[in-house]
Amino acid sequence: MIEIVEAQRHFQVGDQIVHALNGLSLEVAAGEYVSIMGPSGSGKSTLLNVIGLLDRLSAGTYRLRGEDVTRLPDPVLAALRRQTIGFVFQFFHLIPRLSAAENIELPLTLAGIPAEERSRRVEQVLTAYGLTDRARHRPDQLSGGQRQRVAIARATVTQPQVLLADEPTGNLDRHAGREVMELLEHLHRGGLTLLLVTHDPELAARANRRIYLVDGKIERDEHRRRV
Amino acid sequence: MIEIVEAQRHFQVGDQIVHALNGLSLEVAAGEYVSIMGPSGSGKSTLLNVIGLLDRLSAGTYRLRGEDVTRLPDPVLAALRRQTIGFVFQFFHLIPRLSAAENIELPLTLAGIPAEERSRRVEQVLTAYGLTDRARHRPDQLSGGQRQRVAIARATVTQPQVLLADEPTGNLDRHAGREVMELLEHLHRGGLTLLLVTHDPELAARANRRIYLVDGKIERDEHRRRV
Numbered sequence: 371m372i373e374i375v376e377a378q379r380h381f382q383v384g385d386q387i388v389h390a391l392n393g394l395s396l397e398v399a400a401g402e403y404v405s406i407m408g409p410s411g412s413g414k415s416t417l418l419n420v421i422g423l424l425d426r427l428s429a430g431t432y433r434l435r436g437e438d439v440t441r442l443p444d445p446v447l448a449a450l451r452r453q454t455i456g457f458v459f460q461f462f463h464l465i466p467r468l469s470a471a472e473n474i475e476l477p478l479t480l481a482g483i484p485a486e487e488r489s490r491r492v493e494q495v496l497t498a499y500g501l502t503d504r505a506r507h508r509p510d511q512l513s514g515g516q517r518q519r520v521a522i523a524r525a526t527v528t529q530p531q532v533l534l535a536d537e538p539t540g541n542l543d544r545h546a547g548r549e550v551m552e553l554l555e556h557l558h559r560g561g562l563t564l565l566l567v568t569h570d571p572e573l574a575a576r577a578n579r580r581i582y583l584v585d586g587k588i589e590r591d592e593h594r595r596r597v
Numbered sequence: 598m599i600e601i602v603e604a605q606r607h608f609q610v611g612d613q614i615v616h617a618l619n620g621l622s623l624e625v626a627a628g629e630y631v632s633i634m635g636p637s638g639s640g641k642s643t644l645l646n647v648i649g650l651l652d653r654l655s656a657g658t659y660r661l662r663g664e665d666v667t668r669l670p671d672p673v674l675a676a677l678r679r680q681t682i683g684f685v686f687q688f689f690h691l692i693p694r695l696s697a698a699e700n701i702e703l704p705l706t707l708a709g710i711p712a713e714e715r716s717r718r719v720e721q722v723l724t725a726y727g728l729t730d731r732a733r734h735r736p737d738q739l740s741g742g743q744r745q746r747v748a749i750a751r752a753t754v755t756q757p758q759v760l761l762a763d764e765p766t767g768n769l770d771r772h773a774g775r776e777v778m779e780l781l782e783h784l785h786r787g788g789l790t791l792l793l794v795t796h797d798p799e800l801a802a803r804a805n806r807r808i809y810l811v812d813g814k815i816e817r818d819e820h821r822r823r824v
């Protein structure tokens with residue numbers, strides 16, 4: 371599903387070069403459930419952005435479902451991303467002028483889903499994430515955890531093949547965080563490939579496979595043993 | 598230091614009224630170390646914003662150091678806030694066009710601190726929070742946890758009397774989170790009044806006093822017993 375070989379991604383700030391990804395190789399099969407941990411600044415968001423076709427590598431290769439996407443033109447990447455990937459951003463990136471429900475509906479509209487089906491799906495995720503009585507609120511009228519849940523609802527409503535979640539419970543209390551994880555794991559059991567960046571070791575432990583990043587490389591890659 | 602009596606804060610969205618604070622009373626003495634937990638949407642950020650003079654009550658009273666501040670005019674509140682309070686926002690509110698160092702320096706400039714002293718203090722917090730080689734980066738060139746640390750550095754660099762921190766470790770790995778807590782607790786031992794909103798029960802347990810919010814009210818208020 372996801373195959374990254376010798377990835378490099380550097381950024382330049384003034385005369386300083388930051389090697390955010392520094393020789394990272396990773397294979398993820400369809401349907402896997404992977405958690406990604408590592409120190410602040412170790413490259414987790416950068417890795418997720420590359421996988422999610424939101425950023426390009428400086429060097430190395432990225433194959434998505436067998437197709438080399440490393441140097442595809444932007445419009446092609448955008449179309450591929452919309453069809454395949456759901457992304458929960460570390461800082462949500464909700465559209466300020468749209469309500470929670472409109473934010474969630476937007477990717478469905480862009481995908482050409484008809485109005486009745488859109489409406490059904492939006493209702494369903496609003497209920498699932500406990501947002502029904504916040505549907506009309508704009509992001510600035512929501513609490514931090516409510517915004518986070520809107521971001522997660524938006525990422526899952528298109529029924530993507532791959533879900534990339536960058537710290538999806540960072541602003542949620544223990545109870546809401548667990549509810550979110552159960553919803554995502556339910557989708558995973560239905561076939562979703564799930565990659566989750568988290569700083570919470572208890573959450574990371576729920577995945578079948580745990581990856582640790584340090585300084586833009588994979589330091590450790592643990593698979594849970596089946597008994 | 599902080600005295601809130603029968604606080605009400607409601608918001609109106611269309612014809613819906615949200616009671617974010619709903620009869621909340623709280624007293625915090627100078628030098629206390631208090632953690633605040635509660636479900637997503639229970640009113641924690643709203644409470645912190647009211648205490649931090651960033652928001653006003655709809656009803657009830659707020660006394661800060663014995664002075665009734667409930668209905669002070671905006672410019673007076675702003676001056677009082679700058680002199681007394683450091684605020685770490687749940688979503689940082691860094692200034693996009695300024696570098697990390699400039700963001701941290703800004704409150705010192707507004708306070709009329711001379712250039713040499715500003716420069717010394719900025720250097721000191723950059724080092725303390727592990728940001729020295731990110732000083733020139735703008736917020737969009739920083740990782741989530743690096744931005745969070747810039748927000749904390751900015752809130753502490755003015756040496757405030759009260760620090761209000763809204764989930765200050767939500768984007769930090771365990772190690773960086775612990776380092777931040779040690780720095781804040783060091784300031785507390787020096788006399789700082791410290792109020793910390795967190796979803797992490799282990800962090801909340803470090804405080805001398807633990808408050809639990811539910812539906813805009815204080816449900817529980819536990820003081821650690823001295824042995």
Ligand SMILES: Nc1ncnc2c1ncn2[C@@H]1O[C@H](COP(=O)(O)OP(=O)(O)OP(=O)(O)O)[C@@H](O)[C@H]1O
Pocket residue numbers: 381382383388389390408409410411412413414415416417460731734737738739740741742743768769770
């Ligand atoms: N646009 C950019 N320009 C310059 N440097 C960048 C840029 N984006 C990220 N970086 C740097 O690249 C490194 C990796 O960033 P990244 O956001 O991937 O870290 P992270 O592992 O997600 O950290 P966190 O846990 O704090 O969110 C960081 O040191 C960061 O300063």
Ligand SMILES: Nc1ncnc2c1ncn2[C@@H]1O[C@H](COP(=O)(O)OP(=O)(O)OP(=O)(O)O)[C@@H](O)[C@H]1O
Pocket residue numbers: 504507510511512513514515516541542543608609610615616617635636637638639640641642643644687
């Ligand atoms: N500007 C606003 N307009 C309307 N409703 C608001 C506004 N700000 C907050 N609210 C509502 O008030 C309630 C309390 O919000 P608050 O941000 O204080 O919650 P919180 O406890 O900080 O939650 P979280 O843990 O998710 O950050 C929420 O239900 C939220 O939807």
Ligand SMILES: [Mg+2]
Pocket residue numbers: 414415416460536740741742
């Ligand atoms: Mg990140």
Ligand SMILES: [Mg+2]
Pocket residue numbers: 513514515641642643687763
């Ligand atoms: Mg909040």
